Amino acid sequence: xxxxxxxxxxxxxxxxxxxxxxxxxxxxxxxxxxxxxxxxxxxxxxxxxxxxxxxxxxxxxxxxxxxxxxxxxxxxxxxxxxxxxxx
Numbered sequence: 001x002x003x004x005x006x007x008x009x010x011x012x013x014x015x016x017x018x019x020x021x022x023x024x025x026x027x028x029x030x031x032x033x034x035x036x037x038x039x040x041x042x043x044x045x046x047x048x049x050x051x052x053x054x055x056x057x058x059x060x061x062x063x064x065x066x067x068x069x070x071x072x073x074x075x076x077x078x079x080x081x082x083x084x085x086x087x
Contacts, residue, residue, distance in 0.1 A: 006031070 008016075013027075020030045039047070048068065055061045063071075 016027045016030060020027045023030065025033075052063050052068070055063060
């Protein structure tokens with residue numbers, strides 16, 4: 001594995017340092033954890049398709065693209081509302 005340098009502002013670096021320290025880890029490990037646990041758009045689409053196939057096979061439920069998009073909108077709205085209420 002070769003190292004790479006990532007440039008961020010001093011504020012971002014300092015925030016990452018605080019987060020890493022609070023978790024008892026390093027910035028390097030924190031960034032690696034983020035990269036390994038965050039899905040790409042393609043990975044999200046693949047998982048959504050597998051979930052649709054599972055629901056169809058095991059529950060007889062077929063979710064359309066439109067229904068899926070609507071569910072996504074509702075979830076985003078719920079999280080946005082939750083975030084606003086926490087502030």
